[in-house]
Amino acid sequence: MPIRASETVVGVIGAGAMGSGIAQVAATAGHNVILRDVSDRAVQSGVDAIKKSLAGQVAKKKMTEARAEEILERVSKDAGVESNALRECAIVIEAIIEEIEAKRRLFRELEDTVSATCILATNTSSLSVSVIASGCARPQRVVGIHFFNPPAVLPLVEIVPGKQTSPDVANQARLLIDSWGKTTVIASDTPGFIVNRIARPFYGEAIRINEEGIADPATIDWAMKEIGGFKMGPFELMDFIGNDVNLAATTAVYEGTNRDPRYTPSATQQRLVSEGRLGKKTGAGHYDYSEGAAQPQPVKDPEIGQRIVDRILAMLVNEAADAVRQGCGSPADVDLAMTKGVNYPKGLLSWGNEIGLTHIADRINTLRAEHGDDDRYRVSPLLSEMASRGEQFHQ
Ligand SMILES: NC(=O)c1ccc[n+]([C@@H]2O[C@H](COP(=O)([O-])OP(=O)(O)OC[C@H]3O[C@@H](n4cnc5c(N)ncnc54)[C@H](O)[C@@H]3O)[C@@H](O)[C@H]2O)c1
Missing domain, CATH: 3.40.50.720 (NAD(P)-binding Rossmann-like Domain)
Structure with missing residues (x-):
């Protein structure tokens, strides 16, 4: 009833x-x-x-x-x-x-x-x-x-x-x-359910790009907003949520998946948390929120910006595909969850269809070759099969 x-x-x-x-x-x-x-x-x-x-x-x-x-x-x-x-x-x-x-x-x-x-x-x-x-x-x-x-x-x-x-x-x-x-x-009763699991690369890959010296947080945030269409960039969002809360979410998924290396909590975020730089609530995080602090300016290079967006987006679409493969949610629910739960501009699977699943798989395979990291940059078997058959996700 x-x-x-x-x-x-x-x-x-x-x-x-x-x-x-x-x-x-x-x-x-x-x-x-x-x-x-x-x-x-x-x-x-x-x-x-x-x-x-x-x-x-x-x-x-x-x-x-x-x-x-x-x-x-x-x-x-x-x-x-x-x-x-x-x-x-x-x-x-x-x-x-x-x-x-x-x-x-x-x-x-x-x-x-x-x-x-x-x-x-x-x-x-x-x-x-x-x-x-x-x-x-x-x-x-x-x-x-x-x-x-x-x-x-x-x-x-x-x-x-x-x-x-x-x-x-x-x-x-x-x-x-x-x-x-x-x-x-x-959502299935799996670590992070739908949203907290699929959103991991939004933060993790952004931090990786910064750690590799490719771009600073302001540039990555600029690229994700201006080119990617996201309402907030990963670093400002982490500072808004709280780096402690965000680290706890990552750690829960990492531990809950028996320490899948793809979700390894980043050294950068662990350091911020140990230093008490939790984000807006403590006045400092990735950015400095104290009065009069100089705001770092992004390097608005469209080519670097596009590379940043392509890389983070490829990881997000791959994560969404893998969540579907593991039965965390239906394709329709996965897309709905990310647009309504974390305000993404588009459902990730539909976005993947638009970009081309083959392109997403190629991007991740290139990252794997560049980094020599088979654990982090592994194409979801579902994405790989669909790309090779020329299929698309249906809602
Ligand atoms: N904060 C978030 O962003 C968020 C989002 C989704 C889900 N959650 C989940 O919601 C739950 C609560 O989170 P929160 O952020 O509101 O925490 P909070 O610390 O703001 O509030 C928890 C409250 O529970 C009370 N409490 C503790 N033990 C109790 C008990 N045995 N009986 C009755 N009350 C008790 C505390 O006194 C406190 O007022 C957690 O399970 C958290 O994982 C949090």
Whole structure:
């Protein structure tokens, strides 16, 4: 049975950046929401974040004050771990710290509190949904619902069924999140799901190009924006996300793939993190954000720029093809995920079709020969087969 907003209560555990955003989205869609954290203070700070975000929408005239108040009233604060409030929830979405034991413990506790039909969802970015569910008596009701930051703004949500998730639970979760006006894709329970895995070369290859002395961050960012059409360049995006967060995402995919050398975390990013140069939030990262700091100017050479874009794009298309080969998502979902989740100007598989799959394969084989690196620059077998048969990706 589909979940209806007016009749259902949504529980959100963890009132941090993600939990407060998810609570806001659910309340905006018409649900009563129970927002829980470890202390009154933490819950209050989540509610304050929702207030601030709604006030921003009121200021931009996207919403009336009355509507903002009505949304806020739907969010109940709940700091009592003993409380029975969660019993009325049709779904509880967990957004606590990214630690496997904390999550497994919470899910076991939730099973004793919620109703028999309640869906238990995790917003984890890098842990396995199947492993989180494995401690539960009824793992078939556990599913991944992966929002992007900030949840109130970014439209994409990855629905991640674990090994034991029942198809009905995955389907209900998808219908619910669709009803919140989000764009959902189905992602397999593999490291990085769809977006965080396929996006790795956007950062990793850009850093490599810089480490090889081909171009500085400002030039690479300029090329990716002006020639590639991306909204942000890789270095400014890493500084915006936080180099610590970005490194954690890379490390999770690297460890989760049994240290596939293609995802090896870069020395540059590790050094920035050890130096506390985390990006905008610390005032320095790849760039210096302190007041009056000189902004490095790009070398606007179209030939170098095109080479940079071709190289990063070839690696991205190859990664997208390999994700399809490994069943991480359908070709249509892979393309949708990258445009809606990280704002890429085009779906990577369609882009690959446009450039020509043979050209992409040739580019990677050339990089392999130039670098003598068979692990990093290896053409996905799917891309290689399709290129040799003259085929294209179909959505
Ligand atoms: N920040 C992102 O960009 C992002 C994006 C997608 C998914 N995620 C995932 O969302 C989850 C939360 O991330 P975040 O950035 O909101 O973290 P955060 O640190 O901002 O918030 C986590 C909150 O959980 C609370 N908490 C910790 N243990 C708890 C428990 N046992 N019970 C109740 N509350 C508890 C903390 O007090 C804190 O308020 C993580 O799993 C993360 O991987 C994060």
